[in-house]
Amino acid sequence: MSGADAPLMLVFGHGYSAGFVTAALRARGWRIAGTTRGETEAVAAKGATPILWPGDDAAVAKAVAAADAILIAIAPGRNGDPVLTRWGAAIAAAKPGWLGYLSATSVYGDAGGAWIDEDTAPAPGSARGRERLAAEQAWQALAGAHDLPLHIFRLAGIYGPGRGPFEKLRAGTARRIVKPDQVFSRIHGEDIAQAVLAAIDRPHPGAVWNLCDDDPAPPEDILAHAAGLIGLPVPPAEDFATAEMTPMARSFYSESKRVSNARIKRDLGLTLRHPDYRSGLAAILAAESQRDAMEQQPESIEAPVPEPSTTVASSP
Numbered sequence: 001m002s003g004a005d006a007p008l009m010l011v012f013g014h015g016y017s018a019g020f021v022t023a024a025l026r027a028r029g030w031r032i033a034g035t036t037r038g039e040t041e042a043v044a045a046k047g048a049t050p051i052l053w054p055g056d057d058a059a060v061a062k063a064v065a066a067a068d069a070i071l072i073a074i075a076p077g078r079n080g081d082p083v084l085t086r087w088g089a090a091i092a093a094a095k096p097g098w099l100g101y102l103s104a105t106s107v108y109g110d111a112g113g114a115w116i117d118e119d120t121a122p123a124p125g126s127a128r129g130r131e132r133l134a135a136e137q138a139w140q141a142l143a144g145a146h147d148l149p150l151h152i153f154r155l156a157g158i159y160g161p162g163r164g165p166f167e168k169l170r171a172g173t174a175r176r177i178v179k180p181d182q183v184f185s186r187i188h189g190e191d192i193a194q195a196v197l198a199a200i201d202r203p204h205p206g207a208v209w210n211l212c213d214d215d216p217a218p219p220e221d222i223l224a225h226a227a228g229l230i231g232l233p234v235p236p237a238e239d240f241a242t243a244e245m246t247p248m249a250r251s252f253y254s255e256s257k258r259v260s261n262a263r264i265k266r267d268l269g270l271t272l273r274h275p276d277y278r279s280g281l282a283a284i285l286a287a288e289s290q291r292d293a294m295e296q297q298p299e300s301i302e303a304p305v306p307e308p309s310t311t312v313a314s315s316p
Contacts, residue, residue, distance in 0.1 A: 006031045010067040011048065012083045013074030017102060017158060019046040020193035021071065028197075033063045035074075064090045069098040069200060076135035078127075084138050092146040098200050099143065100151045102192075105185065105210060107133040107154060111257035113181050118154075118208055118263050126251060136208075149205035153195060156212035156259055160189035161291070164284040165226040169235070174227075176220045177253070179240035184219055185212035185259040188274040188283070198268040209264035215276035216258040222277045229285055 007030050011018045014034025022032045026047045035053040036043045043050035051059045064070070064087060072083050079085075091099070106129035107122040124130045136152055143150035168174035195211050224234045240253055264270055274280035 007068040008033065008063070008066055009069045009071060010063045011035070011071045011073055012053075012087075013072070014043045014046070014048055014050070015073060016160075016163065017155075017189055017192050018048070018071070018073050020160070020189040021196050022046045022048045024193040024197050033067075035060060060087065061090060064096075065094050067094070067096050069100070070096045071100040071102070071196065072139070073102045075128075076131045078131065080131075081135040081138060084135070084142065088142050092142060092148065095146070095148065097149065098151070098203060099148050100153065100196060100199065101136065101139050103136050103152050103154045104128070104132050105154045105156050105212065105257070105259050106255070107136065108255075108257060108259075110255040113183055113256045113258065115258045115260055117260040118210055125255060140206075143206070149203055151199050151204065152208040153192075153199075153211045154209065154259075155192065156185035156187045156210070158189060158192070159186055159280060159284070161284050161287040163189075164281060164288070165223055166230055166285060166288065169223075169227055169230065169232050174223060174235050175243070176223050176235040176237050177240050177243055177245070178218075178220050178237045179253050182218055182240070182253055182256050183216045183258055185216045185257070186277060186280070187212050188272075188280040190283070191272050191274055194273060195264060195268065195270060198270050202268050204267055207267065209267070210259050210261055211264060212259045212261050213272060213275050213277070213280070214261065217277055222281070225278060226281050229281060 009021075009025055009030055009032045011021065011032065011034040014022070014036055018034055022034070023046065025032055032048040033051055034043045034048040035051045037054070038052070040050040040052065051063060053060050070091060072081075074081070074083055076082070106126060107124050108116050108120055109123040109125035109129055111120070122133050124133050139150055139152070142148065165174055191213070192211060195209070199207070220237065227234045261272075265272075274283060
């Protein structure tokens with residue numbers, strides 16, 4: 001199946017995570033259209049047809065009506081979820097065969113380092129967490145009212161190529177902040193894509209899943225392991241209590257929890273490619289090495305980047 005006959009995925013907010021989803025879907029012959037505020041070249045480079053939004057409402061409306069699957073990857077704000085506000089009614093009328101929402105484990109708030117799962121009552125302690133929870137509930141209300149096959153993925157901290165610690169370690173700017181009993185869960189971008197595709201293959205309308213790896217760990221351990229992988233000294237420890245940090249950076253240390261992924265693995269038969277940070281960091285280093293090798297090759301003539309789409313055509 002190819003061209004206009006191929007299934008279409010529309011991604012609202014085609015950013016970092018969506019790039020992995022696009023690569024995996026294209027390998028299956030899907031077309032992907034992705035909205036962006038202005039990074040059209042970046043979206044096209046990932047293999048998706050870019051749609052400017054806010055801006056090109058006509059193209060978005062056409063994509064919503066044609067999409068076999070829709071994935072919402074735009075964070076909500078103080079005024080709610082912008083996709084739901086503008087396009088909720090259109091999505092309800094289109095009734096896509098699959099609907100996904102990328103949320104975050106911040107909806108749980110702080111657990112003092114304890115294990116939590118999907119049966120743990122959300123108790124967000126940050127504005128980000130409260131906005132995420134409100135958006136989840138709003139999408140669930142829309143799905144319930146219009147029988148939409150909604151799947152919610154609560155993502156832990158996202159990492160992957162371009163979002164690893166190696167660049168800062170090489171530049172000497174990495175900081176090893178130590179806060180006693182602080183642990184984070186994380187998820188590699190490739191495993192986000194794996195989970196989305198598995199949920200398309202084995203839909204569970206109404207499901208809410210945590211999406212994280214198997215090994216919650218202190219952030220200082222990840223940094224020390226990364227330094228060892230590239231033969232650099234481990235940065236000195238800095239006490240969280242006295243370290244100079246921006247309010248935003250400090251806020252990420254306000255919550256400590258170990259997030260269980262047992263449900264999504266059971267429901268979808270999911271086997272993570274990167275079940276812990278050791279595997280994930282090794283993969284990032286390999287990808288970055290491959291990228292550097294390619295950049296050193298002689299330049300070739302590149303095809304022009306497609307213009308932002310006003311129609312939903314085959315992905316470039």
